Amino acid sequence: MLGALLDTCVLWPSLQRDFLLSLAVEGIYRPLWSAAVLEELAEHETQKLVRRGEEPAQAAVRTRHLLEQMRRRFNDAEVQGWEGLEGTFGLPDPDDEHVVAAAVVGGAGAIVTHNMDDFPADRMPAGLKVLQPAVFAYHTVALDPASALRAVEQIAARSGQRGHSWTPAEVLDLLVARYRMDDVVNVIRLALKTSSGR
Numbered sequence: 604m605l606g607a608l609l610d611t612c613v614l615w616p617s618l619q620r621d622f623l624l625s626l627a628v629e630g631i632y633r634p635l636w637s638a639a640v641l642e643e644l645a646e647h648e649t650q651k652l653v654r655r656g657e658e659p660a661q662a663a664v665r666t667r668h669l670l671e672q673m674r675r676r677f678n679d680a681e682v683q684g685w686e687g688l689e690g691t692f693g694l695p696d697p698d699d700e701h702v703v704a705a706a707v708v709g710g711a712g713a714i715v716t717h718n719m720d721d722f723p724a725d726r727m728p729a730g731l732k733v734l735q736p737a738v739f740a741y742h743t744v745a746l747d748p749a750s751a752l753r754a755v756e757q758i759a760a761r762s763g764q765r766g767h768s769w770t771p772a773e774v775l776d777l778l779v780a781r782y783r784m785d786d787v788v789n790v791i792r793l794a795l796k797t798s799s800g801r
Contacts, residue, residue: 605743606633608682608706610716611643613736615651618758618774619782623715623740625754627677631747634680637705641670641681682709692726706731715739740787748794755791771795 614620614636627634645666652662674681688704690697699721706714713732714722722733734742744751755771762769769777775791778784 604630604633605713606635606709606711607713607715607739608635608637608702608709608711609640610702610714610718611640611647612717613715614640614644615647616781618777619736621758621761622754622774622778623736624673624677625758626740626743626751628757629747629750629754631743631750634677635682635705635709635711636680637682637685637701639701640705641673645670682706684708692728694721694726695723696721703727703731713739737782737784737787740784741790744787744790748790749798751787751791752794752798755795 609623613623624634626632648666648669649659649662652665653659657665682705685701685704685708688707689700692700692703694700694703699718702714702716703722703726705711707728711731713734714727715734715736716722717735719733719735724733727733752771755774758774759769759771762774772795775788775795779788
């Protein structure tokens with residue numbers, strides 16, 4: 604199973620995080636991250652919640668709960684022992700070195716990030732690709748569209764707990780509108796159509 608190191612920037616948007624991790628729950632790929640990625644996520648997630656009107660203390664509690672859930676559900680995702688490689692890749696921003704180090708130690712085949720310029724191809728170790736989340740999601744969904752559809756259905760089922768009550772079709776619409784996952788959604792819509800026609 605492909606391992607993919609998820610950069611902080613792809614875990615910060617809530618629905619995108621839910622979608623990518625729901626694909627992992629279905630067993631289509633193995634998510635990886637480092638303690639440093641989770642620390643960055645905690646900071647950005649808490650700031651996001653405060654900007655949306657939550658009290659800082661409550662935002663911090665919600666963020667801790669999110670990280671606890673991630674660690675519990677994916678108890679083998681957090682890469683250990685990457686620190687010795689940090690600073691050895693010559694990246695434009697030394698603060699990104701931990702991402703590549705964790706990807707290498709974790710045996711990832713891909714780093715999933717929006718920050719393509721931060722990870723130049725000529726600085727990446729052999730066999731490690733750097734992919735935008737929409738591209739990664741497309742290749743992942745194409746491996747098993749039926750499992751991807753189940754992931755979307757689970758997101759829709761959970762949405763009622765958050766006051767949204769989305770249908771699977773609405774989740775797909777949001778993936779397009781928010782994250783430009785048109786190709787991903789086309790594959791899943793075909794699976795949905797096939798499933799509905801039975």
